[in-house]
Amino acid sequence: MDQAELAAKFRNKDIKAFERIYSDYSDSLFGVIFGIVRDREIAEEVLQDVFFKAWDKAETYSAEKGRLFTWLLNISRNSAIDKTRSKGFKNKNKNSDSSFYVDILETRDKTEIDIDVNYIRSMLGRLKERCVKLIELLYFKGFTQKEVSEELDIPLGTVKTNNRNCISELRKLIQT
């Protein structure tokens, strides 16, 4: 089933298509959400909520808005950020100034979570520091080009090409 067919079936609330989407993307979205909320139980709750929402508004998705994955990624980031702003949410990680991955590896040592440490270590070892940061801002946090250029203090016009080079490196790394 190609993406267009899958999307069409999903829009018509075909449960099989939905299950396929869940198996393709839920790990990834779980990772994105966890990167924002930093708590396994809360991340699970948000993930379920994301797929509930996706199902409820399936008919509002259209390919013109972007990839199914991207659509779900946006819902996930927004839901996770909303969660961190909600009343009951306590940020258990006060030291959020430290680097994203270092912080997450530390969280892992303190709590019972099962992230892919080998992958993260090899990625941190082989990607340039700037790339790691760029990918974090654009994909985990959904920063716009302008926000990225301000955060990293690089010219706006270079965000696109820098990121392209970083993703090319990432693709090589994942293939090996």
Next chain:
Amino acid sequence: MNVEEYIASGILELYVAGVLSEEENRDVHAMILKHPEVREEIEQIEKAIVRHTAALAPGTVPSFEFIKTHTAGKQVPVRSLQSKKTYSWITYTGWAATIVLASGMFFMYYRINNLQQDIKRAGDQNIQLEQQISDVRKDAEATEELIEILRQKDIVTITLGGQAIAPESFARVFWNKKDEIAYVDVSGLPEPPEGKVYQVWSLKLDPLTPTSMGILDQYDSDNNKIFALANPNQSQAFGITLEPEGGSATPTMDQLYALGVVSAS
């Protein structure tokens, strides 16, 4: 912009990230429908991002069965029967006031929505303009750098005259012997046809020995048509030929476009 340049611009990576404007998303979607290689590229990018983000999943995801409890549990709400009442004029005026107020609020909401869209559109345009300025600035910097190089005193200039195949054309080589770099200006040569590239040769005259200095395969993307090539050779002349893509081991002499001798100094 052709498809390769479009892909190389990095816009597809941002498309997958979901950080483009609605308009840009529509443009990318149009490109996907026209060019299968764009879709292919997007799928590869998405694969890498999915893998990358999944590394942070803190364990296995809840089973899909759990999600199903939600999708199956949709029920049509039960409508309750209303008992008949008599309405006084107060009720009617109350309703009338409510309707006036509601339509006023709806109108305000509509206006605010429009204004917000205007602001967003202006913001998107800003980003595009800044990008253009940054590109132009980069071009200007590159040109200035080039002028700086060509003004150095160690540079020898050789004019390459057009040959039988294209008598009107010409080229120039600015050779910095000390740094062993030759800047080849081919703006006076015709654009190479599809599948062909210009190849630059350093020549020794007696006996005639050509040494390839390189091919100009970046011809399309270089605006000023000046290319820097390493030239550690003791060149006595320079020649430019048209060769099949990838270049040739020896020059194809009937495709010799320009030739010029280094004057002895």
